[in-house]
Amino acid sequence: MATINPFFRKIVLFGLALLGLAWLTEKALDFGLAHNYDFKPSLVVAGHTRPDALFLGNSRVELMLNPAVFSQHTGLSAYNLGFNGSSLIQQLALLNLWLRHNPAPKYLFVEVSPENLQHSDLGFFSIHFLQDLHAPPFEDLVRRYDPRLLTLSRIPLLKYSLYNQVLVGDALVGLFRWLTGREQTLQYPGGYDPTPFVDFDETFDNYRQQHPGGIVMALDTGRVHKLGQLFRFARSKGIQVVAYEAPTLGQMLRLHRNRPAMEAVIDSVCRAEAVPFLPVDTTYLCPDRRYFFNANHLNAQGTDLFSKRLAERVRDRLIK
Amino acid sequence: MLFNSLDFLIFFPTVVVLHFLLPHRWRWLLLLLASCYFYMAFVPAYIVILGLTIVVDYFAGLWIEKAQGERRRWLLIISLISNLGILAFFKYLGFFTENIAELLKAINLPYAAALATAAANKVFVGVLTFFGQRGVSSYTEAMSILPIGLSFHTFQAMSYTIEVYRGNQKAERHFGIYALYVMFFPQLVAGPIERPQNVLHQFHEKKTFDATRALDGLRWIYWGLFKKMVIADRLSQFVDPVFNDPNPQKYGALATASATVAFAIQIYCDFSGYSDVAIGTAKVMGYRLIENFRRPYLATNIQAFWSRWHISLSTWFRDYVYIPLGGNRVSRGRRYFNLAIVFLVSGLWHGAAWTYLAWGALHTVFNLVTVALRESGRVRLPERWWANALGVVVTFGLVSFAWIFFRAHSIHDALTLVRTLGTWRGWDVEWDSLEYWTLRTGDPRPPYRMIFSGIGLALLGLGDYLIETKKDRLSGPTLRVLRPALYAAMVVFFLLFAMFDDNKQFIYFQF
Numbered sequence: 154m155a156t157i158n159p160f161f162r163k164i165v166l167f168g169l170a171l172l173g174l175a176w177l178t179e180k181a182l183d184f185g186l187a188h189n190y191d192f193k194p195s196l197v198v199a200g201h202t203r204p205d206a207l208f209l210g211n212s213r214v215e216l217m218l219n220p221a222v223f224s225q226h227t228g229l230s231a232y233n234l235g236f237n238g239s240s241l242i243q244q245l246a247l248l249n250l251w252l253r254h255n256p257a258p259k260y261l262f263v264e265v266s267p268e269n270l271q272h273s274d275l276g277f278f279s280i281h282f283l284q285d286l287h288a289p290p291f292e293d294l295v296r297r298y299d300p301r302l303l304t305l306s307r308i309p310l311l312k313y314s315l316y317n318q319v320l321v322g323d324a325l326v327g328l329f330r331w332l333t334g335r336e337q338t339l340q341y342p343g344g345y346d347p348t349p350f351v352d353f354d355e356t357f358d359n360y361r362q363q364h365p366g367g368i369v370m371a372l373d374t375g376r377v378h379k380l381g382q383l384f385r386f387a388r389s390k391g392i393q394v395v396a397y398e399a400p401t402l403g404q405m406l407r408l409h410r411n412r413p414a415m416e417a418v419i420d421s422v423c424r425a426e427a428v429p430f431l432p433v434d435t436t437y438l439c440p441d442r443r444y445f446f447n448a449n450h451l452n453a454q455g456t457d458l459f460s461k462r463l464a465e466r467v468r469d470r471l472i473k
Numbered sequence: 474m475l476f477n478s479l480d481f482l483i484f485f486p487t488v489v490v491l492h493f494l495l496p497h498r499w500r501w502l503l504l505l506l507a508s509c510y511f512y513m514a515f516v517p518a519y520i521v522i523l524g525l526t527i528v529v530d531y532f533a534g535l536w537i538e539k540a541q542g543e544r545r546r547w548l549l550i551i552s553l554i555s556n557l558g559i560l561a562f563f564k565y566l567g568f569f570t571e572n573i574a575e576l577l578k579a580i581n582l583p584y585a586a587a588l589a590t591a592a593a594n595k596v597f598v599g600v601l602t603f604f605g606q607r608g609v610s611s612y613t614e615a616m617s618i619l620p621i622g623l624s625f626h627t628f629q630a631m632s633y634t635i636e637v638y639r640g641n642q643k644a645e646r647h648f649g650i651y652a653l654y655v656m657f658f659p660q661l662v663a664g665p666i667e668r669p670q671n672v673l674h675q676f677h678e679k680k681t682f683d684a685t686r687a688l689d690g691l692r693w694i695y696w697g698l699f700k701k702m703v704i705a706d707r708l709s710q711f712v713d714p715v716f717n718d719p720n721p722q723k724y725g726a727l728a729t730a731s732a733t734v735a736f737a738i739q740i741y742c743d744f745s746g747y748s749d750v751a752i753g754t755a756k757v758m759g760y761r762l763i764e765n766f767r768r769p770y771l772a773t774n775i776q777a778f779w780s781r782w783h784i785s786l787s788t789w790f791r792d793y794v795y796i797p798l799g800g801n802r803v804s805r806g807r808r809y810f811n812l813a814i815v816f817l818v819s820g821l822w823h824g825a826a827w828t829y830l831a832w833g834a835l836h837t838v839f840n841l842v843t844v845a846l847r848e849s850g851r852v853r854l855p856e857r858w859w860a861n862a863l864g865v866v867v868t869f870g871l872v873s874f875a876w877i878f879f880r881a882h883s884i885h886d887a888l889t890l891v892r893t894l895g896t897w898r899g900w901d902v903e904w905d906s907l908e909y910w911t912l913r914t915g916d917p918r919p920p921y922r923m924i925f926s927g928i929g930l931a932l933l934g935l936g937d938y939l940i941e942t943k944k945d946r947l948s949g950p951t952l953r954v955l956r957p958a959l960y961a962a963m964v965v966f967f968l969l970f971a972m973f974d975d976n977k978q979f980i981y982f983q984f
Binding site: 159160163166167169170171173174175178310311313314315317318321325349350352 | 682684687688722908909925953956957958960961962964965968969970971972973
């Protein structure tokens, strides 16, 4: 018994020290994350940008739309709010986050490809709503798709621990920038981070080998409904919505046996919601592997060319 | 159950509390049940195999002790065959069948090859189905679901019967305590491979709770998990792309060399991290396990490396293979042959693949050259710091080079990596390739996380070292404040930089 009491005293002291230090560290990291404006949600929450055009989508926006090139050819300021793996649920939530902290942009560009309407993993990233975790509708969404985060966020530091792979690095970048007075210096202005990958990799050839007879994409009606919901929500806020399809390698387009039928679904949703749709121009970039680093993603050179092409189509057809 | 899992975080404190609450006479039962639960968290049915070897070795030990002359020897042989038979079946049947089939094909006997493969598949799939592993159609598919840590507990069980045979250890009468010797959960699946003289008597001794010892055990656990989850698992993000897809166009000499060094550090942190957690876990409950690593990468020659790396296995091979083969008391040629046997068998112990054999063969060459040079007296370095530093660098280089074969998926992959290492395409290309490699991890730039974690690690390590070595010079109140503050900082650091990934098993589990 004589040794147990000092042991428990030590445990209690240690617990208190741990709790205090964890709380302090969490506050420092919260501050750092909020001041790293290359972490797109922080920029959205800070309300530091007022673009005319906002781009939403997954990696086919994040890596494949250069807002500087787009602005140069349209005269519209633009921000790329694309996230790798982002689903339509995530995109709707991001638009909500944007409107909560910023005025509505004039245009909303949504990248829509048949791949977005397939059955696939969800693609909801709760960490993007960390700074508004307990605000509606984010709390409900996080409770539904990532309840672990809501539970752990009640204990100091554990939300960072759970996603330390992403959050800690970004929070430290913000903290160091703030300490050195460089918080407004953005590494990726406009939200665009050009991909470092240049050469076409082997994934498509492996994929084609595995599917010599081509593939049939499975339509997810829930996603079709969500697309319409996104369009309606944006329009209800007075935003002019434009849907477009980014380039895919031509050989991949031909591998999809029901691609025309899926594109017809997109077209019908756009018509129903009165949203102009700019389908992919299969004769431009798509035939040439030099502009892609895999079948679904352009490299930086391809991205600049596509951003210019999209800007020209927007300028000629939509901007009055 | 993995040490780096949430389950273990609940399991371990529960076992510790119950261990000290229960009267001494029931503790063996608690530890045995806990060990069964720990093992069954992987594939429950495999406990039958473990149980079988325990029963055989328990009775073998008792009978060997009583028997005399030839009978004694035969009992040992039966025990060894039963242990090695299980190991051979589960671990080596596929490898040997595959190679025999290739050989039969090469001598134009394709039907015999197909027959051998089909027979091996039928037996293997039948046995795995018996153990509830359905959906497996061949032994190649089954390699990932073999009994976990089989080589470790088999070697530990064998050391018991051998020591009883040699008269160095009394046969254990208590079946439960003998079972616990084989199954003690801290070291059940990845060692250290214990000797009966070190562990068995500890299960008979009454353990009382000692706060200082428990805290020391927790420190071992912390640093072990730290090595695994902060260093090894992070490094795997850099190592895996290069070794899983050796492609000289993507990863040039600089990237491949960096990945090789990263793997050398990864495997050390992964395996020694496991051993540290095992030692710490046992220590909290009052049991002592042997040290398994002693700063191996600071060894100044390859022989010194092997006296510091996986010590429990090296000494096992020394005591039960090298010395029985004649040890140092035989002719030079025979000694070299014995040494080669030890390293080749050690390679095969790690896995049934040509890559492990190649790794063992490389270490055979390194060791033989070292011994030959020393005995010839031609190379004699002065006892100076620079000579030691040179020795450390060369030894680390050789060991890292051999790790290429250990980590590669095939000999072809390993040779591709070696060829890449020898092809320098100019600084610009190599630098681009290095950048491409580092960007695969998706870390934000600038890499403050790496910089901060490096500095943090150095500070925490230094703080822990200073407090533990200078504690006698610090006043009581200072120590009472410093220690919890440092440990709290260590936990915070761990929470921020460890990888909490359920799929990150320890590398040595597969052996």
